[in-house]
Amino acid sequence: MDKAIIGEKLGMTQLFKEDAVIPVTVIKAGPCVVTQVKDRERDGYEAVQLGYGEVKPERANQPLKGHCEKAGAKPARFLAEVPLDPASYKRGQKIKVDIFEEGDRADVTGVSKGKGFAGVVKRWGFRGGPASHGARFHRAPGAIGQCATPSRVFKGKKLPGRMGTDRVTVQNLLVVGVDAEKGLLMVKGAVPGARGAMVLVRESVKGKKRSGKR
């Protein structure tokens, strides 16, 4: 992997492409600044830290200000570390959307929308029971195990609980359009997170661009 950029999910819309309607997510990606390059010698591992967006100077704390200043940038709204090759990046370097082009495949990482404390039907897709005809079993989980053996509930049992707000990666999304002027990236399909949330767009690990296929 050698391409990555931080962006902001703007929302979804649709495009007419040839004779099909395709759903797209619009991402405002970049410009990003390389705020730190981590190498094996100093940090024990290799990575590149990217910064995107701005916070008002009066809202940024001193450590953030100082850290971004080293890269010659304003305090960044989002920082993210990506395992890229440190040799090809320098602190202060700018990254723009044009690293991607139409037809590329990308993996998009974001934090999914929080669903709160969710039941077993919503969280795990349990079927639930009938709504009427005298049924007394609706959306409950049902039995969660056996009796004297093993006389405990197995770990990892699917139960109600907090759902969402997870780091989710959607792989192999087709890049449908790139607007280098406005810094916009359009990918086919949905992307995790709410509008305005940070998303990390990386070169796809699976789908390398194949010639002749779109």
Add this chain to the structure above:
Amino acid sequence: MKEIETIERSQLKEDVIPFQPGDTVKVTIVIKEATGSGEKKSVRTRTQAFQGLVIRRQGSGARETFTVRKVSFGVGVERTFPVHSPVIRNIEMVQEGDVRRAKLYYIRDKVGKAARVKKKKLTS
């Protein structure tokens, strides 16, 4: 949001004629056909017309669609098209109708003479 509106606006066609539910229109669509197989495979395009009564127009912007109904060999056929779809080559007005509602679903239950829509009289 502003960026998305711009993208959606760029998808709109400019040459869409004004038409309403009740109007009879002729929609010309482009159909792509794959002919042959193996090495002789090629894509051919042809056009097809669909003429009928507009019974619904729904949505706005790039998502706007309309439904055309016609009776073909005694069977009612309805097709829904996106107004701004590139598949539509042309929309031609055949007759303007005079109707009092936006959705003409009642037409589906009518047969023969009752299934007609009044012709719009020109008022000046």
